[in-house]
Structures are given as structure tokens and as C-alpha cells.
Amino acid sequence: MAPHDVLTGLPNRILFQDRLNEAIELACRQGRQIALLFVDLDQFKHINDSLGHGVGDKLLQSVVQRLVSCVRHSDTISRQGGDEFVLLLPYIKHPEDAAICAQKILAALALPHNIDQNYLYISGSIGISIYPDDGKNGETLIKSADTAMYFAKDNGRNNYKFFKQDMNDRAVQRQTIEASLRRALERQEFVLYYQPKINLTSGAIVGAEALIRWQHPERGLIPPGQFVAIAEDCGLILQLGRWVLREACLQARSWQQAGLPPIIVAVNTSALEFCARNFLDNICAVFKETGLEPRYLVLELTESVLMQDAGCTDSMLHTLADLGVKLSIDDFGTGYSSLSYLRQFPIDTLKIDQSFVKQMCSNADDAAIVSAVISMGKNLKKRVIAEGIETREQYELLLAQDCDEGQGYYFSHPVTVNDFTALLQTGISPTRD
Numbered sequence: 374m375a376p377h378d379v380l381t382g383l384p385n386r387i388l389f390q391d392r393l394n395e396a397i398e399l400a401c402r403q404g405r406q407i408a409l410l411f412v413d414l415d416q417f418k419h420i421n422d423s424l425g426h427g428v429g430d431k432l433l434q435s436v437v438q439r440l441v442s443c444v445r446h447s448d449t450i451s452r453q454g455g456d457e458f459v460l461l462l463p464y465i466k467h468p469e470d471a472a473i474c475a476q477k478i479l480a481a482l483a484l485p486h487n488i489d490q491n492y493l494y495i496s497g498s499i500g501i502s503i504y505p506d507d508g509k510n511g512e513t514l515i516k517s518a519d520t521a522m523y524f525a526k527d528n529g530r531n532n533y534k535f536f537k538q539d540m541n542d543r544a545v546q547r548q549t550i551e552a553s554l555r556r557a558l559e560r561q562e563f564v565l566y567y568q569p570k571i572n573l574t575s576g577a578i579v580g581a582e583a584l585i586r587w588q589h590p591e592r593g594l595i596p597p598g599q600f601v602a603i604a605e606d607c608g609l610i611l612q613l614g615r616w617v618l619r620e621a622c623l624q625a626r627s628w629q630q631a632g633l634p635p636i637i638v639a640v641n642t643s644a645l646e647f648c649a650r651n652f653l654d655n656i657c658a659v660f661k662e663t664g665l666e667p668r669y670l671v672l673e674l675t676e677s678v679l680m681q682d683a684g685c686t687d688s689m690l691h692t693l694a695d696l697g698v699k700l701s702i703d704d705f706g707t708g709y710s711s712l713s714y715l716r717q718f719p720i721d722t723l724k725i726d727q728s729f730v731k732q733m734c735s736n737a738d739d740a741a742i743v744s745a746v747i748s749m750g751k752n753l754k755k756r757v758i759a760e761g762i763e764t765r766e767q768y769e770l771l772l773a774q775d776c777d778e779g780q781g782y783y784f785s786h787p788v789t790v791n792d793f794t795a796l797l798q799t800g801i802s803p804t805r806d
């Protein structure tokens with residue numbers, strides 16, 4: 374068997390294992406430390422699925438060039454398979470040397486990759502293990518670095534983490550969650566909560582954001598923060614997303630049929646779902662099945678979905694817009710805001726991230742950002758919604774700046790279907806603070 378990976382020319386697992394064993398033996402004799410970096414590309418599957426494996430392969434080759442530029446000749450880089458790479462740094466003085474290398478890799482990966490006249494962006498998550506503290510043999514060292522890499526992913530991706538012993542317990546916990554998520558889908562343990570979106574001038578409910586919860590038979594109601602990222606990593610988000618979309622559309626139609634004022638229902642859509650081959654077909658099938666008109670659905674997309682310089686994103690967004698589906702940029706201001714997207718894509722709404730709203734009454738910079746997004750939205754003829762409104766002061770400031778819509782605990786927490794139906798019947802009376 375050839376000792377090198379055919380696509381990248383890097384040492385394969387077997388050759389890497391030999392070098393790692395040699396490095397461990399030498400370090401043991403000399404009483405030195407060595408470092409192992411486990412690099413996994415973030416959402417690489419999404420590139421393969423949307424742009425094809427040919428482009429994915431070229432991106433991997435470009436990534437390898439960047440990795441090589443970040444290490445010394447004495448270091449070894451190996452492709453473990455797919456989009457996973459392991460780096461052996463046999464000569465380090467301190468663990469901090471590995472951190473410096475990880476920072477260099479993140480910075481190098483972040484620069485655009487020019488593939489077939491497209492600029493592609495990719496980031497990586499890196500786990501670091503140190504011999505002898507995190508493993509006395511190669512297998513354990515790789516496993517520790519791999520575990521740490523998952524924690525880097527959970528920490529928002531595009532960062533690095535050193536292995537810590539308590540990560541092992543949490544990794545077992547994660548695998549348990551993954552297995553029970555699969556069971557939960559079969560047993561239909563998920564529910565949607567709805568949070569109203571308010572027209573700030575009239576006070577009327579104009580929309581609802583559907584937010585998933587897991588009604589766990591023993592642990593009670595589990596918020597999405599504890600399982601959506603895991604579902605994304607193991608691909609279950611596709612099934613989960615299809616369920617959310619269908620359920621939300623059924624509910625919106627059912628409110629209309631009950632004679633309640635028609636509102637627009639918003640569904641969060643992750644990059645993985647958006648780029649799935651049958652995403653559009655599924656949406657059309659849901660409209661057909663539920664009878665909901667497309668104009669009553671808004672997809673909340675994060676900037677990472679728009680970030681891919683892909684023809685498919687552009688045509689998908691235009692097809693959705695032509696159907697009548699509304700498109701909103703979620704967490705606006707926190708991602709890769711390239712303002713040219715606002716011109717290129719048929720975006721209806723900018724949703725100002727709650728981190729800016731939270732501090733807008735006490736922090737002049739946040740107030741300036743909120744105000745700038747509102748006036749930019751007005752000039753570009755896009756609706757602007759502020760999320761995370763918790764106080765009357767924030768509401769009044771947003772109203773004074775002519776922000777179109779708002780959402781937040783000041784008006785209502787996300788609530789069950791029955792409670793939301795009651796809100797539609799009675800209207801909202803904001804909490805006093």
C-alpha cells in the first residue's frame with residue numbers, strides 16, 4: 374500500500390503512525406514534550422454537497438498548501454481521511470508553541486481560496502494534545518487531540534482547544550446525546566415554540582419565529598443550544614430541519630384556517646440544510662401538502678450561508694424569492710458581513726443580532742451599530758428587525774430610530790402553540806420593567 378495519500382501527497386495514517394511512534398520514543402528518552410494537532414475543516418461537507426467533489430478536492434489541496442506553509446520541515450502533516458488532518462510537532466519547548474502553530478493555521482486557512490475562479494472561504498477547528506500529559510502512546514494522543522477538536526467545534530468553530538482530562542467524560546456525554554437524538558426523532562419528541570415578532574409602531578404581532586425544543590422524557594425540555602450543533606455535526610439536522618419546516622408551515626396554515634390574523638412564520642435554516650440537494654423540492658412539497666402560501670414563510674439564514682461564493686446560493690435564493698418565500702439575515706453584524714451580498718441577493722430583512730441590542734442603551738458603539746443597520750436597511754428598502762429586546766428603554770430607542778420590527782422577552786418569551794394562539798387572539802402587552 375502506498376504510504377502517501379493520493380489526493381494531497383501527504384503521509385497516510387500508517388506512515389504517520391510510524392513517525393509518531395519514533396517521535397514518542399525519542400521524546401521519552403530525552404524527557405521532552407511533543408504536540409499533536411488535529412485539524413478538522415468546518416462544514417466542509419457543505420462545500421462538497423453544494424459545489425461538488427471536484428471543487429472539494431481542489432479546496433483540500435489548497436488547504437494542504439496552507440498547512441505546509443505553517444509548519445517546519447521536521448514536522449509531519451498527515452491526512453487522516455476526508456477533511457481531517459493531523460500534525461506532529463516533535464520539537465516543542467512548551468505547549469504554547471503548539472498554540473502559536475494553531476493560530477498560524479487558523480489565520481492561513483481564513484484567507485480566500487481561489488478555486489476555479491471562485492473565492493471560497495473555509496475555517497478549521499483544532500484540537501491539541503501534548504505528550505506525555507495527554508497520552509503515552511500514539512493512539513491515545515490522537516484520540517485526545519480529536520476529542521479536543523470537538524470542543525473547539527462546540528465553542529463556535531474556527532478556534533483551537535488544548536485537551537483536558539474532563540473532556541473525555543463530556544465526549545461520552547456527547548455520543549450519548551447523538552444516539553438519543555436519533556431515537557428522539559423516531560419517537561417524535563421534538564416540539565416547536567413560537568416567539569412573536571412585533572410591528573414596533575402598531576404593536577401588532579406580524580410574525581412568529583419557530584424555535585425547536587426537545588421534550589425529553591426524563592430530562593424535561595431541552596433548549597436547542599444543547600443539541601442543534603450536535604445534530605449539525607452528525608447530519609441529523611437535515612431530518613430535523615425538514616420536520617421543523619413542515620410543522621411550522623402546518624401551524625401557520627392552521628392559525629389562518631382558525632380565522633386568526635395571518636402572520637409570517639420564520640424558520641431557522643442552517644448552511645447544511647440550505648445546501649442539501651433536495652432543499653428546494655422539500656420546501657415546494659411542504660407548501661403543496663400544507664396549503665400555506667410561500668409569502669407566509671421566511672427563512673432565517675446566517676451570513677455563513679451567504680458567504681459561499683457559489684452560483685448555487687445565488688440561484689437558490691432567487692428561486693426562493695421568485696416563489697414568494699421571504700429571506701432574512703439572522704444575527705446580522707456578527708458574521709462575514711460583505712455588504713455586496715445585500716445588493717446581489719434578494720434579501721427582505723436584516724435581523725440585528727441581540728448582542729448589539731443588549732448593550733445599545735449603555736454602549737455608544739453598539740448604539741451606533743444598531744442605528745447604522747437601521748438606516749442602511751431603510752436606504753436599501755429592506756425591513757429591519759431587532760432581536761433580544763428586553764427592556765422598555767431598548768424598545769423606545771428602537772422605535773425612535775424607526776426600526777420596523779422587534780422580538781424579545783420584553784414582548785414575550787418563546788411560548789407553546791397554545792400560548793401563542795392566545796397571544797394572537799388577545800394581542801401583546803409588553804412586560805413592565
Ligand SMILES: Nc1nc2c(ncn2[C@@H]2O[C@H](COP(=O)(O)O[C@H]3[C@@H](O)[C@H](n4cnc5c(=O)[nH]c(N)nc54)O[C@@H]3COP(=O)(O)O)[C@@H](O)[C@H]2O)c(=O)[nH]1
Pocket residue numbers: 568582583584585596597598601614617641642643673703704727760761762763780781782783787
Ligand atoms: N437550525 C435550527 N436552529 C434552531 C432551530 N430552533 C432554534 N435554533 C437555534 O438555536 C438557537 C437558540 O435558540 P433558543 O434557545 O430558542 O433562543 C432563541 C430565543 O429564545 C432567544 N431570545 C429571544 N428573545 C430574547 C431576549 O430578549 N433575550 C435573550 N437573552 N434571548 C432571547 O434568542 C434565540 C433566537 O435567536 P435567533 O435564531 O438568532 O433569532 C437560535 O439562535 C437558533 O438559531 C431550528 O429549528 N433549526
